[in-house]
Amino acid sequence: MIAARQTVIATGGAGRLHLGGAPTSNHFGATGDGLVVAYRAGAPLVHPESFQYHPTGIAHPPALAGALITEGIRSAGGRLRNGAGDRFVDELLPRDVVAAAVWAEVAAGRGVDLPDGGGAVWLDCRHVARLAERFPSVHAKLALVGVDLATTPVPTAPTLHYQNGGIVTGVDGATPIPGLRACGEVAGGAHGTNRLMGNALLEVVATGRATGAAAARAAREGDLGPTTLDHLAAWPGDGPPSPRLLPDDGAAA
Numbered sequence: 003m004i005a006a007r008q009t010v011i012a013t014g015g016a017g018r019l020h021l022g023g024a025p026t027s028n029h030f031g032a033t034g035d036g037l038v039v040a041y042r043a044g045a046p047l048v049h050p051e052s053f054q055y056h057p058t059g060i061a062h063p064p065a066l067a068g069a070l071i072t073e074g075i076r077s078a079g080g081r082l083r084n085g086a087g088d089r090f091v092d093e094l095l096p097r098d099v100v101a102a103a104v105w106a107e108v109a110a111g112r113g114v115d116l117p118d119g120g121g122a123v124w125l126d127c128r129h130v131a132r133l134a135e136r137f138p139s140v141h142a143k144l145a146l147v148g149v150d151l152a153t154t155p156v157p158t159a160p161t162l163h164y165q166n167g168g169i170v171t172g173v174d175g176a177t178p179i180p181g182l183r184a185c186g187e188v189a190g191g192a193h194g195t196n197r198l199m200g201n202a203l204l205e206v207v208a209t210g211r212a213t214g215a216a217a218a219r220a221a222r223e224g225d226l227g228p229t230t231l232d233h234l235a236a237w238p239g240d241g242p243p244s245p246r247l248l249p250d251d252g253a254a255a
């Protein structure tokens with residue numbers, strides 16, 4: 003038990019729940035714990051089933067599955083091509099549109115069949131100048147598996163990237179539970195059900211700062227009261243259920 007006047011949940015996203023069996027770009031700590039803790043404390047969630055997919059996750063080899071290839075490469079001229087080598091989408095459209103186009107191409111049988119099952123499309127960057135110099139992290143990542151993006155197209159597919167929904171909060175991170183706040187990706191609602199691009203860091207910094215400041219102010223107020231184990235006596239047996247984060251076709255991996 004930890005006694006605290008203010009508690010801030012900042013546990014990030016839930017990509018590692020692998021909604022629908024999808025690969026993810028998220029780190030291994032992105033397991034949705036904060037959503038469950040808040041929900042069990044009685045805090046409401048908004049759009050917990052809503053995720054953003056980044057269109058160009060590495061699809062093969064499996065060791066890199068889900069890792070991002072930055073969309074900067076598409077801005078620099080990287081092309082998405084189907085199994086026949088044809089372009090099928092404007093690569094600069096929003097993430098949701100490009101990801102949906104990739105899925106549609108694969109579903110129509112025009113994708114690239116991967117050796118270990120599943121489908122992908124090619125990301126062709128052979129014509130992008132000074133690729134290793136301009137995109138060193140992507141270059142280094144693929145070099146680990148012996149692939150040079152400057153000379154070889156790479157199989158890519160949408161990767162589970164960002165949790166749109168989360169804990170309902172005010173601008174200062176406050177939830178309806180006294181003393182409980184949340185900020186960052188675990189907090190939902192800022193982007194509706196479709197975050198567009200790389201604006202999460204702005205949101206994380208802004209809500210983190212506002213939430214931290216509000217928590218610090220509130221922590222100076224009021225009396226914490228005696229520290230007891232009364233809450234355990236009040237705990238209703240099996241407790242409230244966990245929130246339903248994934249629809250029926252969601253496969254935990």
Ligand SMILES: Cc1cc2nc3c(=O)[nH]c(=O)nc-3n(C[C@H](O)[C@H](O)[C@H](O)COP(=O)(O)OP(=O)(O)OC[C@H]3O[C@@H](n4cnc5c(N)ncnc54)[C@H](O)[C@@H]3O)c2cc1C
Pocket residue numbers: 012013014015027028029030031032033035036070163164185186187188199200201202203204206
């Ligand atoms: C590969 C990648 C690239 C991205 N690029 C961009 C970009 O260019 N621009 C942009 O705006 N956004 C980008 N994003 C999104 C953005 O990085 C995230 O939304 C943001 O970092 C989330 O910050 P956070 O502090 O809320 O959570 P996180 O940074 O995920 O931090 C949460 C922390 O809580 C820890 N944690 C989780 N559960 C527990 C627990 N039960 N107990 C203790 N600790 C726990 C986690 O291990 C982690 O350290 C990217 C995301 C990824 C995955």
